[in-house]
Amino acid sequence: MKLHRKKPIFAIAVALIVGLISCQSTPESTTKSPGNSRSTEVGLPGKGVKVRPGSGTSVTGQFVSEILRIGLEKLGYEVEELKQLNTTALFLALGNDEIDVTPILEKVYANFFEKAGGEKKLQVVGMFADSEILQGYSIDKKTAEQYKITNLVQLKDPKLAQLFDSDGDGKANLTGCNPGLTCELIIDRHLKVYGLEDTVKQDKGEIEVLKADIITRYQQGKPVLYYSWNLSWLTSVLQTGKDVVWLEVPFTSLPGEKGKEVTQKDTTAGGKNLGFAVDKGRIAASQQFLESNPAAKRWFELVRVPFEDIITQEKLAHEGKSRPKDIRRHAEEWVKNHQALVDGWLEEARIAGKASK
Known part of the structure; x- marks a missing residue:
């Protein structure tokens, strides 16, 4: 009978030890998981959010838009294909909540901006070109x-x-x-x-x-x-x-x-x-989108492309490399050639996204 009593006691002891080990390992696992989750959210503040970018028909607008798209993608946003529209259609789409963001010339497009809702619906941020536009x-x-x-x-x-x-x-x-x-x-x-x-x-x-x-x-x-x-x-x-x-x-x-x-x-x-307003290249976006997406807003505020790089892109397009996939590739090359600068902008954008949570 004594032998029969020892077996259950031993089994119970083993079970207790296993249980203790499990209890000790579970909190460690639980602690790591939320930490990883928070890290992902900070690194990808745009996760689960769709962005609908637009641009005019100029090569400059398309090139800058593709750089903006690349950054948004790295911030975790689900970015749709770029919609290329003439000026009237572009601002109509922006005012009717059919696109979220587009590069513009601030003064030249002032009348279109007002007709699309002005500052009640839209906001202008950043300065995508590093000098004044004449x-x-x-x-x-x-x-x-x-x-x-x-x-x-x-x-x-x-x-x-x-x-x-x-x-x-x-x-x-x-x-x-x-x-x-x-x-x-x-x-x-x-x-x-x-x-x-x-x-x-x-x-x-x-x-x-x-x-x-x-x-x-x-x-x-x-x-x-x-x-x-x-x-x-x-x-x-x-x-x-x-x-x-x-x-x-x-x-x-x-x-x-x-x-x-x-x-x-x-x-x-x-x-x-000169008869034309000395202008600035800016980013126009809906107020609602910017308020809901501080990481994207900060990204738009920071992106700035040197004049000579924009002119080079215009020249490449003139030489026949003007298809959307060409301009996208050139934008990717530009980001790669300015990786440290772009990474710094993205980090600031992530911090802005984190601060809003």
């Missing part, structure tokens, strides 16, 4: 010096206007913008308010084709007159001050209610009134 009218330096042309309004003179006549109708051909873009509307307004409609007309069309025509005419030694901005690859081919010069305008006049608020001081750079 837009205006350029002519070749040779013609400018030979005929002493410094101001666009001088082309009221039919003889001067005919210098830039490339289609034989007697009017100067001013190479302009794609139909529907803000710059097209501004140029048309300028021709009207400066009294130039009888001597100057805007050539509208696909911007890359128009740029190629400008270069061809310049290389043939013919006078050129065109609208451009300093983020275009064209500036690396026809350099301001060396090959071409900016023209002034007689006074500042921009369309829309917001245009009335723009003064000569706002459109002047280097002592010249």
Whole structure:
């Protein structure tokens, strides 16, 4: 009988020991698990949140948007494919909560911003380009010096206007913008308010084709007159001050209610009134999205791309590497080439996300 009693006691003792070991190991496991979970949440503050990015049709907008997308993905957001839209459709989508974020030119797009809901619905943050953005009218330096042309309004003179006549109708051909873009509307307004409609007309069309025509005419030694901005690859081919010069305008006049608020001081750079507001590349997003996603907001605030990198991207697109997958690849290469800088931005964004919890 004694033997039968010892077996249960031994079994009970073993069970107690195993139980104690289990009790000791369980708290350790439990402690690690929440720690890992919190670490994941901090590292991926956007986990489970969808982002719908948009951009205009410009290469610059697409390139910057892809850099933004890469960062959002690294923060854990579920980022949809980029929607490329013209300016009107882009702001309509932003105002109607169909997209969450897009790069913009702050002053040029001010009227569209207001129509999309303004500061009641939207917010502008960050500055994606590292310098001020200039837009205006350029002519070749040779013609400018030979005929002493410094101001666009001088082309009221039919003889001067005919210098830039490339289609034989007697009017100067001013190479302009794609139909529907803000710059097209501004140029048309300028021709009207400066009294130039009888001597100057805007050539509208696909911007890359128009740029190629400008270069061809310049290389043939013919006078050129065109609208451009300093983020275009064209500036690396026809350099301001060396090959071409900016023209002034007689006074500042921009369309829309917001245009009335723009003064000569706002459109002047280097002592010249260029007629277009000296601008900044910013990020526009819905108020609701930014308030709910402080990590994304901080990321938008920090991203800044050097001018020369944007111009390089524009040039690559001009050379045929303009498909969405090309621009995405170039954005990935840019991030890799600036990894330490980007990692620092991402860490700040994660901290902002953590602080909000």
